[in-house]
Amino acid sequence: MNIKNNIQNIRQNLPSTSQLIAVSKTHPVDVVKAAYEAGQRVFGENKVQEMINKYEALPKDIEWHMIGHLQRNKVKYIASFVTLIHAVDSMKLLEEINKQGEKIGRVIRCLIQVHIATEETKFGFSPEEVLSLLQNNALPQLSHVQIEGLMGMATFTDDVAQVRKEFRALKSLFDTLRQVNLGPHVKMHELSMGMSSDYLIAAEEGSTMVRIGSAIFGSRNYQ
Numbered sequence: 001m002n003i004k005n006n007i008q009n010i011r012q013n014l015p016s017t018s019q020l021i022a023v024s025k026t027h028p029v030d031v032v033k034a035a036y037e038a039g040q041r042v043f044g045e046n047k048v049q050e051m052i053n054k055y056e057a058l059p060k061d062i063e064w065h066m067i068g069h070l071q072r073n074k075v076k077y078i079a080s081f082v083t084l085i086h087a088v089d090s091m092k093l094l095e096e097i098n099k100q101g102e103k104i105g106r107v108i109r110c111l112i113q114v115h116i117a118t119e120e121t122k123f124g125f126s127p128e129e130v131l132s133l134l135q136n137n138a139l140p141q142l143s144h145v146q147i148e149g150l151m152g153m154a155t156f157t158d159d160v161a162q163v164r165k166e167f168r169a170l171k172s173l174f175d176t177l178r179q180v181n182l183g184p185h186v187k188m189h190e191l192s193m194g195m196s197s198d199y200l201i202a203a204e205e206g207s208t209m210v211r212i213g214s215a216i217f218g219s220r221n222y223q
């Protein structure tokens with residue numbers, strides 16, 4: 001694995017409007033360090049403890065993005081340093097993020113996870129639910145969260161047309177929401193979509209952030 005080459009290749013394929021989030025989950029600190037030394041400064045993790053360990057061990061100019069499902073009782077452990085929480089999937093989670101942000105005087109940036117794939121999942125809002133969440137009267141009171149946009153994952157399939165259709169639907173929802181005045185605490189400007197297998201399609205469909213793991217670090221070994 002030549003991490004530096006992988007990062008350079010991906011960057012060359014990405015439009016400048018799409019930010020690369022290097023998904024370092026399961027990879028040890030020295031591997032993440034190699035990506036850091038190749039100039040990468042934004043990393044995504046999906047487990048709280050693992051993200052804390054890497055945050056503590058690695059340089060402090062790294063941005064840490066929580067990309068996975070986040071349990072409410074764990075928000076407090078990352079509130080002080082997380083740069084962006086990608087997968088907010090309930091109002092209760094948003095309230096907890098706000099509570100922890102308030103405690104430490106920090107406004108925490110979040111994306112709302114939208115369920116676009118055909119696969120069954122318990123996580124994420126349906127496209128219909130997103131607007132009602134964003135128009136929820138309780139939302140403006142959450143002064144320590146800032147909603148920056150949407151996040152989604154396409155169906156795990158080789159069917160490129162299917163994947164493109166799902167990304168296009170998410171972009172269309174994003175564009176629709178951008179037309180709605182949702183108040184100062186909602187800024188619809190980030191669209192996190194695309195992983196190793198589908199990031200080129202996602203970029204073509206208007207993604208502003210791609211979350212790429214295996215195409216940088218190789219396949220993961222889950223124990």
Ligand SMILES: *Cc1c(COP(=O)(O)O)cnc(C)c1O
Nearest residue numbers: 023046067195196211212213214
């Ligand atoms: C693991 C993960 C990724 C990266 O997946 P790759 O296929 O290795 O690029 C992206 N997004 C989320 C939410 C993930 O959990």
